[in-house]
Amino acid sequence: MATESANxxxxxxxxxxxxxxxxxxxxxxxxxxxxxxxxxxxxxxIQDLGESLDLSSGIPLPNVDGPIFEKVLEWCEEHKNAxxxxxxxxxxxxxxxxxxxxxxxxxxxxxxxxxxxxxxxAANYLExxxxxxxxxxxxxxxxxxxxxEQIREMFGIEDDLTEEEKAEIRRTNVWCTY
Amino acid sequence: MNPSDDGTSNLVKDLPDEIxxxxxxxxxxxxxxxxxxxxxxxxxxxxxxxxxxxxxxVIYGLNFCRDPNARFWLKVTSQRRITIRVEDCxxxxxxxxxxxxxxxxxxxxxxxxxxxxxxxxxxxxxxxCDLGGERIPVKSFILHYYLRNIGQLExxxxxxxxxxxxxxLMMDIPSEVIWNKESWKYFDFGPTTAVNIMTSFxxxxxxxxxxxxxxxxxxxxLVSPNFNKLELSHECNGVCFISIVEAFCKTTEPSKFxxxxxxxxCGFSEFNRIAEENxxxxxxxxxxxxxxxxxxxxxxxxxxxxxxxxALEATMADKTLKLKIIEIAKELVIPSQNILDIESCMYCxxxxxxxxxxxxxxxLNWDIKTDFDFDSTNVPRDALSLKEFxxxxxLVSPNxxxxxxxxxxxxxCFISIVEAFCKTTEPSKFxxxxxxxxCGFSEFNRIAEENxxKPVRQVLLEFSPQDRHKINVHRLxxxxxxxALEAIMRLRWAREWLYWRPRYKTLKLKIMExx
Numbered sequence: 019m020a021t022e023s024a025n026x027x028x029x030x031x032x033x034x035x036x037x038x039x040x041x042x043x044x045x046x047x048x049x050x051x052x053x054x055x056x057x058x059x060x061x062x063x064i065q066d067l068g069e070s071l072d073l074s075s076g077i078p079l080p081n082v083d084g085p086i087f088e089k090v091l092e093w094c095e096e097h098k099n100a101x102x103x104x105x106x107x108x109x110x111x112x113x114x115x116x117x118x119x120x121x122x123x124x125x126x127x128x129x130x131x132x133x134x135x136x137x138x139x140a141a142n143y144l145e146x147x148x149x150x151x152x153x154x155x156x157x158x159x160x161x162x163x164x165x166x167e168q169i170r171e172m173f174g175i176e177d178d179l180t181e182e183e184k185a186e187i188r189r190t191n192v193w194c195t196y
Numbered sequence: 197m198n199p200s201d202d203g204t205s206n207l208v209k210d211l212p213d214e215i216x217x218x219x220x221x222x223x224x225x226x227x228x229x230x231x232x233x234x235x236x237x238x239x240x241x242x243x244x245x246x247x248x249x250x251x252x253x254v255i256y257g258l259n260f261c262r263d264p265n266a267r268f269w270l271k272v273t274s275q276r277r278i279t280i281r282v283e284d285c286x287x288x289x290x291x292x293x294x295x296x297x298x299x300x301x302x303x304x305x306x307x308x309x310x311x312x313x314x315x316x317x318x319x320x321x322x323x324x325c326d327l328g329g330e331r332i333p334v335k336s337f338i339l340h341y342y343l344r345n346i347g348q349l350e351x352x353x354x355x356x357x358x359x360x361x362x363x364x365l366m367m368d369i370p371s372e373v374i375w376n377k378e379s380w381k382y383f384d385f386g387p388t389t390a391v392n393i394m395t396s397f398x399x400x401x402x403x404x405x406x407x408x409x410x411x412x413x414x415x416x417x418l419v420s421p422n423f424n425k426l427e428l429s430h431e432c433n434g435v436c437f438i439s440i441v442e443a444f445c446k447t448t449e450p451s452k453f454x455x456x457x458x459x460x461x462c463g464f465s466e467f468n469r470i471a472e473e474n475x476x477x478x479x480x481x482x483x484x485x486x487x488x489x490x491x492x493x494x495x496x497x498x499x500x501x502x503x504x505x506x507a508l509e510a511t512m513a514d515k516t517l518k519l520k521i522i523e524i525a526k527e528l529v530i531p532s533q534n535i536l537d538i539e540s541c542m543y544c545x546x547x548x549x550x551x552x553x554x555x556x557x558x559x560l561n562w563d564i565k566t567d568f569d570f571d572s573t574n575v576p577r578d579a580l581s582l583k584e585f586x587x588x589x590x591l592v593s594p595n596x597x598x599x600x601x602x603x604x605x606x607x608x609c610f611i612s613i614v615e616a617f618c619k620t621t622e623p624s625k626f627x628x629x630x631x632x633x634x635c636g637f638s639e640f641n642r643i644a645e646e647n648x649x650k651p652v653r654q655v656l657l658e659f660s661p662q663d664r665h666k667i668n669v670h671r672l673x674x675x676x677x678x679x680a681l682e683a684i685m686r687l688r689w690a691r692e693w694l695y696w697r698p699r700y701k702t703l704k705l706k707i708m709e710x711x
Contacts, residue, residue: 110300110335110363112250114221135207138215154215158222166230175208178236187239192280192295193229193253 037064038076045084046076049091056094058145081143086136093149096122103148117155127156208237216241217248225253225298226276252333253299260324270295270327282327294329305338305366314348317341321359337362343369346379353382357389364424366392375408383423390424397428397436409436410443413454423452429460434470437462437517441474441499441508450506450521459517467512468495475499476510500524599630607643610703614647614672614681623679623707630705640685640703644670649683678710 033052039060040046054077055061063077079087106115119127130137134157141150160172169175179187187194208216220228220242228249232242242249257273268284272295280295324332337360343349349369356365365385373379374395383391397405413426428436436459447453476497497510505524510517609632620626649670656666670683684704 107250110252111224111254112252113224114251116222135211135215138211138219142212142215142218150218154218155222157219161219161227161231162223163227166234169230170234173208175235175238177234179233179239183236183239184233187233187243190294191229191232191243191297192293193226193274193278193299194233195229195278 039087040076040078041082041084041087042080043084045087047084047087047091049094050098053091053094053098056097056100056146056148057090058147060144079144082140086133086140089130089133089137090140090144090146090149093126094146096126097146097148100148103151105151117152119152123152127152208235213237213241213244217246220246221248221251223251224275225251226274226278229253229276229278251298255296255299255301258301258304260320262320262323268323268327270324272299272301272328274299284323284327293327296328296330296333299333301332301334303336303338304332304334304360304362305336305340314341314343314351318351318355318359321355325359331359331361334360334362336364336366338366339368343367343373346373346376346382349373349379349382353385357385362389364390364392366394368394371396371398371405374412375405377408377411380412385422387422390422392425392427393423394427394429396430398430406435406439410439413440413457414443414447414452423454425456425458426454427458427460434466437470437510437519438474440519444499444508444521445502447501448504450501450504450523453521455521457519459519460515462512462515462517467517471497471510479509482511599627610643610683610705611647613705617672617681617707618675620674621677623674623677623709626707628707632703632705640701641668644683648672652682655684673710680708680710682706682708 033050033055035051036048037051037054038046038048039054051064055064060077060079082090103117107113108115127134134153137149138153138157141153161169164172170177216238220231223231228242228251231238233239254275255272256275257271257279259271260269262268269281271279271281273279282293282295321332339352341352343352356362362385369379374393383393385391397409440457444450444453476499478495479498480496481493482496494511494513498507499510500507507522507524509520509522512518613630617623617626649672651668652671653669654666655669667684667686672681672683674680682705686702686704
């Protein structure tokens with residue numbers, strides 16, 4: 019946040035300006051800088067470019083495609099003023115405490131249920147902690163407390179372990195009774 | 197549900213390890229035990245020395261047995277009700293059998309209660325440690341064994357850390373040991389083990405023990421950096437209390453002071469006067485559960501340290517005086533003290549619904565999360581879950597027997613259950629028995645009547661040999677089906693120190709078919 023006024027423009031004004039972002043399928047998105055900055059990756063690019071930032075020629079995103087970026091932008095728009103997420107864990111079990119999601123967030127994930135992994139990949143690349151952690155939590159919901167058969171079906175997992183490997187796993191982890 | 201134009205089967209392979217690792221941070225160790233055997237990639241992520249996957253398996257049941265004619269064996273049970281049993285036999289050695297790896301025991305202590313012999317205690321711990329594969333990881337270790345003299349304490353201090361890795365250690369120490377300064381160096385169990393001491397303070401020894409008490413609590417003489425709580429009993433005239441206050445006002449290092457001191461069975465009645473005379477002032481009020489299950493607001497009294505930014509807070513409830521030391525600068529981060537232990541929400545058990553297998557009738561213990569301020573965000577959410585859960589309509593198991601709930605405070609559980617009962621279409625799937633412990637509401641009769649219950653008969657209940665009561669059984673009939681719900685409100689007894697005392701109310705609900 020130290021170099022927010024890199025362009026000699028104060029931060030609130032800069033946030034209102036538009037920037038063009040180009041995804042890997044050559045689609046151009048015109049986005050308010052304040053929204054694009056929810057992504058730390060984009061924020062870093064804007065800061066690195068500093069003076070030389072040409073708002074109209076755009077920022078290329080070689081690892082994200084248009085349809086996914088559209089969904090990500092929807093999240094960024096909603097979360098542009100959101101505080102940093104707090105990651106907490108239970109001191110005894112050391113399990114991560116689950117985030118409580120807002121109505122909007124629940125609805126968002128309901129809408130894009132079939133794109134969770136694309137969202138996770140994009141959020142990881144774009145460094146959007148809220149989207150990344152929440153998507154991972156959504157995916158973990160499909161594991162938590164379920165039976166092995168349900169998990170296998172849910173993720174379409176092929177059992178590629180040999181009998182020897184399975185025996186070895188059972189030997190080193192006595193709790194793995196499945 | 198399953199997306200899959202792009203082929204879900206590749207999902208596991210396509211998603212990078214890093215993201216899988218992040219996903220796995222959200223699930224319990226029990227879940228990881230399943231996932232690790234799903235496929236090669238998951239196994240690599242989970243067992244590959246990840247520093248992020250630190251979650252520990254919670255072990256609830258720990259049993260062991262030493263029979264002169266049989267082998268020593270150890271039996272432990274996880275949250276997912278997986279039970280591991282290890283027997284001591286010659287071939288087992290060095291087999292890499294790590295039962296305790298990535299685990300933590302909820303509580304340990306009952307099992308050594310019969311030990312009369314400190315050698316036997318050591319031998320048991322050593323065996324458990326050997327069988328489990330590493331130092332026994334325990335959240336709270338309660339030493340029921342009564343260490344009779346300093347020699348025994350020294351022995352215990354010597355071997356305990358070798359076999360047990362305890363986050364909390366609770367010890368019952370006789371007064372002749374604790375008030376002898378020679379013993380104090382044996383209370384240091386390292387910075388990661390918080391030490392809690394229970395002891396007695398007899399008035400006949402006041403002149404001798406008071407100086408010791410002052411020095412002990414002051415922390416100036418102690419080796420241990422991690423004293424947590426001191427519990428005293430049999431105080432009779434305020435001498436302990438005044439000594440502690442004096443020690444507090446004189447201490448130069450309040451951070452070494454005992455963090456909490458409880459004085460049980462306080463025999464003095466004029467706490468308010470004594471507190472005032474010693475410079476305490478009432479600063480706020482907290483709700484406290486009284487014997488019989490009533491909530492009462494009680495004053496918290498506070499005295500500030502004369503020079504440093506620390507304060508001592510005192511509350512007197514039910515003949516127990518609770519003292520707590522507080523750094524004033526940090527006060528805001530210390531939650532306002534809730535005397536009752538209210539924790540864990542039911543929703544985490546929500547996921548377990550499907551594991552109440554079809555064969556056995558489990559008894560479940562649930563804590564419902566409610567705040568005394570009634571601003572709890574969880575009540576609306578959990579009340580809904582509760583209704584669905586008791587109704588049995590969502591359950592796989594045909595054999596759910598009993599549900600035990602804790603910390604009901606305003607009748608919300610009770611009313612939710614009644615509503616669920618009136619709406620259920622399959623009462624045979626309903627929980628057969630529901631106990632609500634620690635009921636905080638006093639107007640059971642009124643609430644029951646408002647919800648359509650009628651007293652139908654009386655039963656004689658024995659609370660203690662001297663105390664028998666006739667109690668009304670209230671009944672509510674199902675609006676359509678030939679089923680009824682019966683409710684009794686009774687008083688529970690609990691052990692405090694060495695005595696049984698009435699502690700809290702339990703509402704018992706039972707569902708039955710009417711012929």
